[in-house]
């Protein structure tokens with residue numbers, strides 16, 4: 001019932017749709033750009049063939065950066081985000097990644113709780129990082 005699939009460049013519109021329905025991080029142009037970055041993988045979680053969430057991770061040597069992570073609104077709080085995160089961590093382990101990094105807005109308390117559950121520790125802060133003026137909290141998980 002639950003499966004994972006790597007998305008390719010041709011599916012950038014679909015990624016944009018999910019993004020628009022969730023955190024509105026990137027424009028279509030930025031999504032296209034993201035697919036073309038070195039070391040980037042876009043992985044979707046599917047429930048009965050419907051894509052309900054995606055992550056974007058960029059791996060450079062032994063470090064991975066989560067650039068996007070989201071579950072569609074109506075599927076949240078059902079454990080799918082945890083499935084997706086476990087898949088991400090497993091992929092990183094397979095690639096001998098030593099640490100996973102991410103940035104999250106300090107106003108996004110749900111994501112903060114979510115990442116804390118997976119033992120991401122706060123290692124820094126970037127002032128006024130987001131368009132709305134909020135700070136970015138830098139988090140890291142050592143594997």
Ligand SMILES: CC(C)(COP(=O)(O)OP(=O)(O)OC[C@H]1O[C@@H](n2cnc3c(N)ncnc32)[C@H](O)[C@@H]1OP(=O)(O)O)[C@@H](O)C(=O)NCCC(=O)NCCS
Nearest residue numbers: 023069070071076077078079080081082110111113114117
């Ligand atoms: C963060 C997000 C990915 C979590 O996905 P999810 O499928 O709802 O997560 P799960 O159901 O697997 O929940 C895992 C844990 O996260 C925490 N959590 C998730 N939703 C929560 C909520 N609404 N309130 C408090 N804690 C919450 C809980 O600790 C939960 O564990 P529990 O169910 O045992 O209490 C989802 O809320 C989301 O897509 N948010 C918008 C995008 C975003 O903020 N991404 C991160 C920044 S890029």
